Amino acid sequence: MKKLLICTSLLAGLSISSRAQNIQNNPGSNHGNKFEQLGTILPTPNSYRTASGAPGNAYWQQRADYEIRCTLDEQQTKITGIETVTYYNNSPDALSYLWLQLDENQHSNINNANYQSGSTLPADGQVDLRTLEKMGEPLTDNGFGVKISQVTDASGQKLAYTVNKTMMRIELKQFLKPGEKIIFNVGWSYKIADRMRQGGRGGYEYFEGDGNYLFTITQWYPRLCVYSDFQGWQNHQFAGRGEFALVFGNFNVQMTVPADHVVGATGECQNYSQVLDATQYARWQKAQSSKEPLEIVTLAEAQKAEVKKAGNTKTWIFKAENVRDFAWTSSRKYVWDAMPTVIEGKKIMCMSFYGKEAYGLYRRYSTKVIAHTLQSYSKFTIPYPYPVAQSVEAANGMEYPMICFNYGRTEKDGTYSEATKNGMIGVIIHEVGHNFFPMIVNSDERQWTWMDEGLNTFCQYLTETLFDNQFPSRRGPAWAIVDYMKLPKDELEPIMTNSENINQFGPNAYAKPATGLNILRETIMGRELFDYAFKEYARRWAFRHPTPADFFRTMEDASGEDLDWFWRGWFYGTDVCDIALDSVKAFQIDAHAVPQPLAKAEAGGLRQLDRPLLPGFDDISAIRNRADTSIHFLTDRDTSLRDFYWRYGRNQEPYNTRFTYTTASITPTEQLDEAARKKFHGQYLYELVFTNKGGLVMPVIIEWNFADGTKQVEKIPAQIWRQNEQHFGKTFLHAKEVKSIRIDPFRETADIDESNNSWPQVAAMGKFKAFKAKQATRGQSEGPNPMQYPAGKK
Known part of the structure; x- marks a missing residue:
């Protein structure tokens, strides 16, 4: 028997594979499949959801209003609360019970969803025995999870209820009929989890250095499940990955916390004048018109509070209207800054909360990035409707209405790596952006992760x-998804896969749909058509519950583009883009000669190519943005955002290559008249033959490089494949001699093999393997940090 090395490294394994749904109409043919309509794959339109993708004239959705009072016990790390819920039945159905979510049961070893994954012994012999020692033994309650103390109706009479793992069913004494409402009360408590060790989206982080806590209170109260026309109750268990389906309503929440804590929450605080001291409240009032982020609670005040801890409590009161959820944060460690931004005449307060560990990054960037995000998303979707948007540094990345939790901590000396800075900016944009998807356009995250x-x-x-024309975006450009698309077919799954069943979660649920939409915008539809249709989707489904069919249909309805082929291939399938330029025949026209056989091919010479138009991450969107005089990048308008790395990364390396070419000549088979002879003599014909090796139909983009040093880019729409989905040939006429041809020059289509994209053939560029340092805390400064080693120093 082999000896096993015992250590405390945590194992995480996932071995799930799924296969694409066979949605071909004519699988035995080389055509008639990929361009057919989705038909019955999409749900049948009805009076709730129309064939155009808009809500129907009978559309309805439920509503739930909450009055919540709760207490945070810092010493016991515990939350105790009671809520009064008013639930409105706007459906045409009589309801005999209600379903509520108890997400904190995720941390219970008794009432969690118990979705398990397989595991094997690792080859290096390292295993965490903590995860195995209690398997097979009777479970002993670990004390975590929601403890229900009461469920009563408005008169105080008990209501029967059943807890099934992460869900609770409340049984009504009589049917809740259409148009009626019910008021009920739920009392509960739970032990707050250490999210840094136990995982989860909410909990606390304990700082041993100063003995303080940072609480992120999320998914913390019993929440109504969605009851909808397309699914009924969405009561799938919460297994940790697939997020939420929630009901819109109004919230009035009172939170009693230690008196020296600073609280940020969904909505607007109703009693700042009572919970802030006079100086801080004066700063808050001044911040309402500040042009720069203004500290309401300063770094010095936060550091002082870390040492001198209060023994009494204060109650903060927040209200929020027409939101689907409520989250909050509480800590004495927080610096708090704020400034307004204005969108279509409406002021929105942008605010950030962060400890001293993140001060060097958050003070400079966070609140300004919030404002930039609201402005940008409002341009592409709908004007931001809420009065507040907040970013909280919590070594995290999670979103709720008007508040989100992000990462971004510096080294102890205040410096940071470029990876940390860019990651922080990206995660703030992402989590603030979730206010639009799914907090406003309220899709079902538990079923379709990609929709949010x-x-x-x-x-x-x-x-x-x-934000910055050279920002190194990881997800969105087509070239960035190629490594994922190259994986073996049995490691891929359709975007339409259920959240809990996705193997490659990040690429499949985040990157691939984002890339597909970018391809639609830049390569297939064009910006004008796409932007109009995308805004229409956001407008139609703001504060409603859309499904994938509503999105697909709206994009087609508002643009006049038949995109079923794209949804079929990119969202429902696992085919990839690999378009090969198989052969090129080149001919020069001799318009004066009598028809004769083809001349022999003439040997060509050598020519040096110009360097590529794009640096490593300079994709087609960045190029077009630079050319658009109406676009002014934030780092150009606000030079205070230009830090060390903005200056450090502006140099580019030249790139050259060499190749050979051949030409031949062709004579027309019919004598031309004098005008035609003058026009066509000496011009060139090129016959190109293409193969669809990857199976995914996409546009074919051709870059012609001419002998005089000029270039021309030509795009053939994807419909070129409609009569033969595997091959096609096409002839082109050019007045100038072509010296080389390159397919997909701007890497717009996520082609997984560029080695077959050129004529004459050019070797694919090699890859340089880069690694980053392992991080202990999410968002802690990581990777190379040249800020610590300025030029000339070692």
Whole structure:
């Protein structure tokens, strides 16, 4: 028997594979499949959801209003609360019970969803025995999870209820009929989890250095599940990954916390004048018109509070209207800054909360990035409707209405790596952007992760490109998804896969849908058509519950483009783009000669190519943004955002290559008249033959490089494949001699093999393997940090 090395490294394994749904109409043919309509794959339109993708004249959705009072016990790390819920039945159905979500049961070893994954012994012999020691033994309650103390109706009479893992069913004494409402009360408590060790989206982080806590209170109260026309109750268990389906309503929440804590929450605080001291309240009032982020609670005040801890409590009161959820944060460690931004005449307060560990990054960037995000998303979707948007540094990345939790901490000396800075800016944009998807356009995250993460990642990409034209976006550009698309077919799954069943979660739910939308915008539809249709989707489904069919249909309805082929291939399938330029025949026209056989091929010479138009991450969107005189990048308008790395990364390396070419000549088979002879004599014909090796139909983009040093880019729409989805040939006429041809020159289509994209053939560029340092805390400064080693120093 082999000896096993015992250590405390945590194992995480996932071995799930799924196969694409066979949605071909004519699988035995080389055509008639990929361009057919989705038909019955999409749900049948009805009076609730129309064939155009808009809400129907009978559309309805439920509503739930909450009055919540709670207490945070810092010493016991515990929350105790009671809520009064008013639930409105706007459906045409009589309801005999209600379903509520108890997300904190995720941390219970008794009532969690118990979705398990397989595991094997690792080859290096390292295993965490903590995860195995209690398997097979009777479970002993670990004390975590929601403890229900009461469920009563408005008169105080008990209501029967059943807890099933992360869900609770409340049984009504009589049917709740259409148009009626019910008022009920739920009392509960739970032990707050250490999210840095136990995981989860909410909990606390303990700082041993100063003995303080940072609480992120999320998914913390019993929340109504969605009851909808397309699914009924969405009561799928919360297993940790697939997020939420929630009901819109109004919130009035009172939070009693230690008196020296600073609280940020969904909505607007109703009693700042009572919970802030006079100086801080005066700063808050001044911040309402500040042009720069103004500290309401300063760094010095936060550091003083860390040492001198209060023994009494204060109650903060927040209200929020027409939101689907409520989250909050509380800590004495917080610096708090704020400034307004104005969108279509409406002032929105942008605010950030962060400890001293993040001060060097958050003080400079966070609140300004919030404002930039709201401005950008409002341009591409709808004007931001809420009065507040907040970013909280919590070594995290999670979103809720008007508040989100992000990462970004510096070294102890205040410096930071470029990776940390860019990651922080990206995660703030992403999590603030979630206010639009799914907090406002309220899709079902538990069923279709891509409808919030994918659409939001796409808008994040647009926002990053407007922050800085050289921002290194990881998701959105087509070339960035290629490594994922190259994986073996049994490691891929359709975007339409259920959240809990996705193997490659980040690429599939975030990057691939974001990339697909970017391809639609830049390569297939064009910006004008796409932007109009995308805004229409956001407008139609703001504060409603859309499904994928509503999105697909709206994009087609508002643009006049038949995109079923694209949804079929990119969202429902696992085919990839690999378009090969198989052969090129080149001929020069001799318009004066009598028809004769083809001349022999003439040997060509050598020519040096110009360097590529794009640096490593300089994709088609960045190029077009630079050419658009109406676009002014934030780092150009606000030079205070230009830090060490903005200056450090502006140099580019030249690139050259060499190749050979051949030409031949062709004579027309019919004598031309004098005008035609003058026009066509000496021009060139090129016959190109293409193969669809990857199976995914996409446009074919050709870059012609001429002998005189000029270039021309030509795009053939994807419909060129409609009569033969595997091959096609096409002939082109050019007045100038072509010296080389390159397919997909701007890497717009996520082609997984560029080695077959050139004529004459050019070797694919090699890859340099880069690694970053392992991080202990999410968002802690990581990777190379040249800020610590200025030029000339070692």
